[in-house]
Amino acid sequence: MTAPDDNDDSRPRAASVFDVAKVAGVSHQTVSRVLNDHPSLRDATRQKVLAAMRELNYRPNAAARALSSSRSRMIGILSTSSGEYGPASSVAAVETAARARGYSVTIANADGLDPRSIDEAVNHLANLSAEGLVVVAPQTQVLVALSELSIGIPFVTLQAADSDAPGARQFDQVVGARLATAHLVALGHRRIGHIAGPSEWLDASQRLAGFREELAVHGLDAGVVETGDWSAASGYRAATELISRGVSAIFVGNDQMALGAVSAATAAYLDVPGDLSIVGFDDVPEAAFYRPPLTTVRQDLAEAGRRAVALLLGESDAAPSVHPELIVRASTAPPRSGHTALE
Missing domain, CATH: 1.10.260.40 (lambda repressor-like DNA-binding domains)
Structure with missing residues (x-):
């Protein structure tokens, strides 16, 4: 041949x-x-x-x-955690919004805990002549690294540590956590636990802050807190510890860990929500099909993506928060009279 x-x-x-x-x-x-x-x-x-x-x-x-x-009509996305539902969905939302405006998208993944990896990813996108960057990186270290870089191109972030950062508070994690906690308090729960995500994640620290703020408003103590890594397995381990400490409800930092919490309750012969109420965060597509269907906090990821691209392209000079919504399903209910999870 x-x-x-x-x-x-x-x-x-x-x-x-x-x-x-x-x-x-x-x-x-x-x-x-x-x-x-x-x-x-x-x-x-x-x-x-x-x-x-x-x-x-x-x-x-x-x-x-x-x-x-002399224009690439290309937007770069810096991502550090594309495996989790929220960041992965955010990347997809930004890509859709960019393409709708005639821009192509290139994604560079980095280790969110390694400044050199972040620097290499940003320089890679800059070398491709990206006109701007959208940063989908929930780790605190990423914002620190970006503040120390002179990248020479505009960028916005979907997560920000303070209101002065570009694209600050696209997602109001504190408000979402307060909605979840207030729901449990309104049902009559007084001993409420929280399963937080990794401490280096802005999302996790802000959800924990919202949880504690809402408890304080109602004169309740700071709650019982365990930490997971966003996985269902870590949610199972954390919920097992919280159950042993007598909580009647748990606000969980994401829906995957909430799935593990439901499984831990079943293993402890507890009914959800009869013996233990559980609230998640994110409203993943499967949340409505958990057993029982999961009460959770929904964020409009598509809208956040549109706003981030509009801000980057100068179509908007502000990035107001995308307000979360509490989705009430069958995993929460008032506590049984005089009942705690240990009884």
């Missing part, structure tokens, strides 16, 4: 700008203006060129467009 000839003319030739111009009945300069989204074009002309592109299955050379326009 002979190797294919690079000059073999038998293969179909990809359509060019000149082919599109011929079919559309315009100049090749007009096609270039459509590709570069030039504001002076009449809409009818633009639609005629776009129709010709579809007819010819024309695919513009992105690199050539970037060189000719």
Whole structure:
């Protein structure tokens, strides 16, 4: 068998700008203006060129467009935890919002606890001529590292430690945690435990802060707290300890750990919610199908992605919080009269 000839003319030739111009009945300069989204074009002309592109299955050379326009029309996403539901969904939301505005997206993953890894990921995106970055990185170390870098391109974050940071508080984790805790207090629970996520995560520390703030409002003590790693297995271990300490309800830092907490209650021969109420956080797609269906806190990840991209592209000069919503299902109920989890 002979190797294919690079000059073999038998293969179909990809359509060019000149082919599109011929079919559309315009100049090749007009096609270039459509590709570069030039504001002076009449809409009818633009639609005629776009129709010709579809007819010819024309695919513009992105690199050539970037060189000719001095703009990459590419947004970089710095991600450090794409495996968890919240960050992974946030990345998808940002990508969808960017593509809707005609931008491509490149994702660079980094170790959120390693400043050098973060630096390498940011420089990788900068070297690809990203016009801006959206940071989906819930670890405190990432914001510290970014504050020490001179990256020279704009960025916004979906998590921020204070209100002065770009894109600050896209998600109001404190409010979400207070909603969950207030729900348990309103049901009559007074000894409430919390399973927190890893302490280096901003999401975890802010949810813990909201939990404690809401308990203080009602004159309750600081609660009983165990720490997990976001996994169902860690939720099982933490809930087993909380059950042994006599809680009647648990607010869990995410839905995966909440699944482990439900399993721990079953292993301890406790009914959920008859003996133990459980609230999660995130409202993963499976939460409605837990046994029992899980009461949890929902965040509008798609809206947060849209707002982050709008802020980055200068379409908005503020990034107000995306308010969470409590979704009440069958895993919470008033405590039995005089009953604690130890009885």
